[in-house]
Amino acid sequence: MPLIILAAGILLLFFLIVKVKLNSFLALLIVSGIIGFAEGLPVSELIPSMEKGLGSTLGSLTIVLTFGAMIGKLMADSGGAQRIAMTLMSTFDRRQIKWAVSLTGFIVGIALFYEIGFVLLIPLVFTIAAEAGIPLLEAGIPMAAALSVTHGLLPPHPGPTAISVIFGADIGTTLLYGTIIAIPTAIIAGPVFYDTIKGIHPDIPKGMYDTKTLKDEEMPSFAVSIFTILVPVFLMAGAAAAKLAMADGSPVRYVLVFLGQPDIALTVSLAIAMYTFGIERKRSMEEIMDTIKDSVLQVAMILLIVGGGGTLKQVLIDSGVGSYIGEIAASANVSALLLAWLVAAVIRLACGSSTVAALTAGSIALPVCISSGASPELMVIATGAGSLFFSPPNDPGFWLFKEFFGLTMKQTVRTWCAVETIISLMGLIGTLMINAILF
Numbered sequence: 001m002p003l004i005i006l007a008a009g010i011l012l013l014f015f016l017i018v019k020v021k022l023n024s025f026l027a028l029l030i031v032s033g034i035i036g037f038a039e040g041l042p043v044s045e046l047i048p049s050m051e052k053g054l055g056s057t058l059g060s061l062t063i064v065l066t067f068g069a070m071i072g073k074l075m076a077d078s079g080g081a082q083r084i085a086m087t088l089m090s091t092f093d094r095r096q097i098k099w100a101v102s103l104t105g106f107i108v109g110i111a112l113f114y115e116i117g118f119v120l121l122i123p124l125v126f127t128i129a130a131e132a133g134i135p136l137l138e139a140g141i142p143m144a145a146a147l148s149v150t151h152g153l154l155p156p157h158p159g160p161t162a163i164s165v166i167f168g169a170d171i172g173t174t175l176l177y178g179t180i181i182a183i184p185t186a187i188i189a190g191p192v193f194y195d196t197i198k199g200i201h202p203d204i205p206k207g208m209y210d211t212k213t214l215k216d217e218e219m220p221s222f223a224v225s226i227f228t229i230l231v232p233v234f235l236m237a238g239a240a241a242a243k244l245a246m247a248d249g250s251p252v253r254y255v256l257v258f259l260g261q262p263d264i265a266l267t268v269s270l271a272i273a274m275y276t277f278g279i280e281r282k283r284s285m286e287e288i289m290d291t292i293k294d295s296v297l298q299v300a301m302i303l304l305i306v307g308g309g310g311t312l313k314q315v316l317i318d319s320g321v322g323s324y325i326g327e328i329a330a331s332a333n334v335s336a337l338l339l340a341w342l343v344a345a346v347i348r349l350a351c352g353s354s355t356v357a358a359l360t361a362g363s364i365a366l367p368v369c370i371s372s373g374a375s376p377e378l379m380v381i382a383t384g385a386g387s388l389f390f391s392p393p394n395d396p397g398f399w400l401f402k403e404f405f406g407l408t409m410k411q412t413v414r415t416w417c418a419v420e421t422i423i424s425l426m427g428l429i430g431t432l433m434i435n436a437i438l439f
């Protein structure tokens with residue numbers, strides 16, 4: 001019965017958005033309430049659950065998304081995005097630009113949460129698409145695919161690192177196996193998959209790209225532009241390295257870990273961007289603040305919709321749907337690697353959050369890993385791959401991709417959901433192949 005209610009709720013969500021044309025945020029709130037009530041959440045707990053989901057999602061993402069949007073808008077208005085786009089276009093042939101964007105996304109994604117990397121790179125994607133005259137998704141899909149691959153498969157990204165702790169896996173070995181799998185996965189789910197997409201050509205959303213072309217002397221240098229956008233990458237990578245290599249009481253470790261927190265890293269990055277993309281470009285503080293104000297206006301509804309996805313996620317968790325599905329999958333008589341993937345995948349479909357799916361599946365599959373003698377490192381990758389499966393509408397990332405690229409629900413399923421499914425399946429296949437060769 002819980003699965004039937006969940007399926008009916010997702011169908012209702014599609015109906016309200018596609019047929020009724022209801023605002024996505026309102027539709028998510030309505031469906032969250034209906035599903036929670038139908039799944040047995042008492043009325044006294046339903047509203048607090050919805051508030052918790054909205055608050056926890058926005059609490060962790062508000063600074064990330066708004067500060068990331070501010071940095072991106074400053075980069076775009078100053079000509080930094082144009083400079084990077086021009087450099088990439090002069091270095092790579094037009095047909096190779098999607099490969100350059102994929103590589104950029106892969107590098108940025110190793111240290112950043114998916115959402116942070118996405119909002120930092122999206123102005124660059126818009127600029128490259130406009131300046132090179134290529135379809136928006138030709139740059140967007142390779143970027144998003146690369147970010148997602150690192151999010152699910154590679155330490156020191158927080159998700160895979162946390163799963164490594166659960167399974168007692170060696171971080172270095174996990175990174176080695178993960179990289180072997182991640183590189184071909186990013187290629188196939190990004191540039192190669194894009195070539196199969198037909199008939200989806202969204203325009204750049206209004207206000208997200210400045211069509212004004214700046215002269216060479218008006219733009220910051222390529223080095224300054226790249227450095228500014230990669231500051232959060234450096235800070236978060238430094239924090240990850242400090243956690244692995246330094247003692248708990250080390251003052252240097254404390255400072256690096258503090259600066260590497262997403263909110264702090266984005267705050268530092270915004271301060272630097274205000275100088276490199278603003279003050280250093282001879283822009284007044286009033287002009288800089290106008291840019292920041294515009295960026296918040298553009299991202300406000302996207303932020304609410306992402307929060308709505310968090311509401312649905314929390315209702316499904318609190319009603320026990322995620323645990324129910326995980327227990328069903330755990331009772332199946334399959335190999336440990338396939339079990340870890342399967343449990344993570346079904347919990348992902350149930351609750352939306354890849355992080356919740358990965359951590360929950362890791363806890364469920366741990367006894368099987370111990371009893372079967374499976375490689376803990378491969379269990380980490382299998383679990384991470386399963387946690388990326390499909391990206392249902394209760395995943396905030398679904399709405400992030402949909403709204404920034406201006407897609408319909410159907411187009412989002414054909415593009416983003418397909419990308420996530422490819423990554424998930426290739427991650428599973430890769431772990432099974434390595435297991436067959438080495439163990």
